[in-house]
Amino acid sequence: MTIQNKKLLVSAIKDGTVIDRIESGNALKVIHFLNIIDSEKIITVGLNLPSKVMGKKDLVKIENLELTTKQINDLAILAPNATINIIKKYKVIKKFKAEIPDYIHNIVTCPNPKCITNNENIITKFDIINKKNPIKIKCNYCEKIFEQNDILNYKHT
Amino acid sequence: MPTEFKNRDIISITDLSKSDILHILKVAEDLKKKPRPDLLKGNIMASCFFENSTRTRLSFETAMLRLGGNVTGFSNADVTSIKKGETLYDTIKIIGQYVDVIALRHPLEGAAKLASEATDKPIINGGDGANQHPTQTLLDLFTIRECQKKLTDLKIALVGDLKYGRTVHSLAQALVHFGVRLYLIAPNVLQMPNHILDTLKLSGIKFSMHENMESIINKVDIIYMTRIQEERFTDKIEYERLKDSFILKTEHLKKVQNSMRIMHPLPRVNEISPDVDKTKHAYYFEQAKNGLFVRQAILGLLLGKLN
Numbered sequence: 382m383t384i385q386n387k388k389l390l391v392s393a394i395k396d397g398t399v400i401d402r403i404e405s406g407n408a409l410k411v412i413h414f415l416n417i418i419d420s421e422k423i424i425t426v427g428l429n430l431p432s433k434v435m436g437k438k439d440l441v442k443i444e445n446l447e448l449t450t451k452q453i454n455d456l457a458i459l460a461p462n463a464t465i466n467i468i469k470k471y472k473v474i475k476k477f478k479a480e481i482p483d484y485i486h487n488i489v490t491c492p493n494p495k496c497i498t499n500n501e502n503i504i505t506k507f508d509i510i511n512k513k514n515p516i517k518i519k520c521n522y523c524e525k526i527f528e529q530n531d532i533l534n535y536k537h538t
Numbered sequence: 539m540p541t542e543f544k545n546r547d548i549i550s551i552t553d554l555s556k557s558d559i560l561h562i563l564k565v566a567e568d569l570k571k572k573p574r575p576d577l578l579k580g581n582i583m584a585s586c587f588f589e590n591s592t593r594t595r596l597s598f599e600t601a602m603l604r605l606g607g608n609v610t611g612f613s614n615a616d617v618t619s620i621k622k623g624e625t626l627y628d629t630i631k632i633i634g635q636y637v638d639v640i641a642l643r644h645p646l647e648g649a650a651k652l653a654s655e656a657t658d659k660p661i662i663n664g665g666d667g668a669n670q671h672p673t674q675t676l677l678d679l680f681t682i683r684e685c686q687k688k689l690t691d692l693k694i695a696l697v698g699d700l701k702y703g704r705t706v707h708s709l710a711q712a713l714v715h716f717g718v719r720l721y722l723i724a725p726n727v728l729q730m731p732n733h734i735l736d737t738l739k740l741s742g743i744k745f746s747m748h749e750n751m752e753s754i755i756n757k758v759d760i761i762y763m764t765r766i767q768e769e770r771f772t773d774k775i776e777y778e779r780l781k782d783s784f785i786l787k788t789e790h791l792k793k794v795q796n797s798m799r800i801m802h803p804l805p806r807v808n809e810i811s812p813d814v815d816k817t818k819h820a821y822y823f824e825q826a827k828n829g830l831f832v833r834q835a836i837l838g839l840l841l842g843k844l845n
Contacts, residue, residue: 495667497648501625522648523669524550526733 394425397444399466399473400456405429407460408439414459414535415443415452422446435462455488457481458509459535461516481512489518490534496523505536543839547654547661551672551708556715563680565844566835570828577843578607584637585611586630587664588620588644593804593826594664594673598641601833610637630656639840641833642666660840662833668704674803675708677832678762681825685799686759695721695754698764698784698809700730705803706764707734714741721758723748725780728770750783756793761786763802763822765809787811791819801825 403411408426412418427440448456453465457479467475487504498505498520511517516529540561548554554562583602587595591613599609612618620629626649633640634657642653643664650663650670665671683689694713696706700722710720710730714737722730722745729747738745748754755761766784771777785808786800799821802810806822814820838844 493647495645495647497626497644497646497652497666500646501627501652503627503652520648522651523667524552525647525669 393471394423394442394444394468395471397422397442397446397468398448399468400441400443400448400460401438401464401466402432402435402462403439403441403460404462405435405437405439408441410535411439411441411456411460411463414456415448417443417446420446453477453479454482455485458485458488458516458518458529458532461514461529481509481516484508485518487536489532490536491520491523491525492527492531492533493520493523493525496520496525498522544842545658545660546840547650547663548672548836548840549650549654549661549663550670551675551712554672554712559676559679559712559715562676562832562835562839563683565839566676566680566828566831567684569834569838570831574605574834574838576606577838578602578605578841581607581639581841581843582637583607583609583611583837584633584640585609585613586633586640586642586644587611587613588615588618588626588642588649589665590614591643591664593829594643594671595641597826597829598662598664598673598833601830601837604830605834605837607837611641626652627656630661633657634659639837662836662840665704668702670708671704672708673829673833673836674705675712676836677825677829678705678709678801678803679712680832681801681821681828682760684828685821685824686797689716689718691717692760693719693721693758694760694762695723695751695758696730696762696764697723697751697786699728699766699770700724700764701728702767702770703764706762707731709762710734711737714738714743717743719743720745721748721754722746723751723754723784725749725766725776725784727776728766751786752783752790755790755798756795759795759798761798761800763800763806763809765805765807785809785811786814788813788817791817794819 423444425442429437432438463479466473485507491498506521507518510519517526519526540558585599602609630653639660641662641664642650644666647667647669649666654661663670700706768777798819800819802822804826
């Protein structure tokens, strides 16, 4: 892919959000997590795109949707290196990184099958105890500590 | 200063500060010396045991009764509406309206935390799956202090299944407050999990890992034995090779320190040979008895009848 083509991929929506630098393989999880499949928004997905920094990366573009700060920060646990580009009239008007929050509520399912949260219908709560690689989260209920790779399921926002 | 105990929950040993722990031990010590048969008159404890237990349930219930309180509850989830599909949350919310304090054991991890969100009444975690069992840790600390007259500057060996044993996890987490030297003795596959080792490292206490106890046993003040379960081994040959090295026998005790004491959360199966019971080093039955005083202390404190 030429650099020119790549630029085109990122900026070729009129209005909306481009989530760039998603870890390769996680784009579909991001879409599921944002719960936008049924929204009738036009979504473009790039998988395994070449990246100087990451080697390869995924990318998601959503037309006519501006993500809220909460959605972006919630997304950080799933795509910690992501860059969010807000597009207006084909131009990037805002560009920022997702900020990993101190805690996440109802974002991930506890990977511990014996955790009470997997057996009763309650909101999961995790503290982020390490914000740098490897990101580590601690379940407020079963007190188990997990790395990002351990997370099997993300809930919808 | 310890935090106010009245109406507090006891969910995890990590919720308790060093001064909280020392205060509970002090109150338990007082109750062991001087019983208070009328302290909790008119109070009711629900003993909600969703899973089997002998010592924990009976010592909670006896603790309440010996302080003059009353006990209601169940020792088997099959007799509750959980069988009909009622959630733990609803069950505890309702029981909380009947009683003053709830002692809970549940097979799922985090159950006690959820229960504490369902009711304003104090919840005492009597074991939530493989997660926490804080009253066991408190009675372990009480027992260590009782037999060694101190909690600091001790050499303590934790022996057996350190990977899956919740009592040794909680005990190690609590001992970081007291500057002990820890010897972690376990087969490699059953060594202490990394998150506990991280806590030990962060606290700066000295610890080392070993595959057999012979080289360590003569220099420690406390040997804390736990059971190694055969089903934890994927390699049965490995189990056969190691199983005997984690059985404590009288012949191991020839050169130990005079004041060394052996502890075990019980039930034991074969990891402490019965002839060890008769030696002055055996302290596990006294340890189990101490559960009564520690649980009395917790009940008195949470119900606001002791300061």
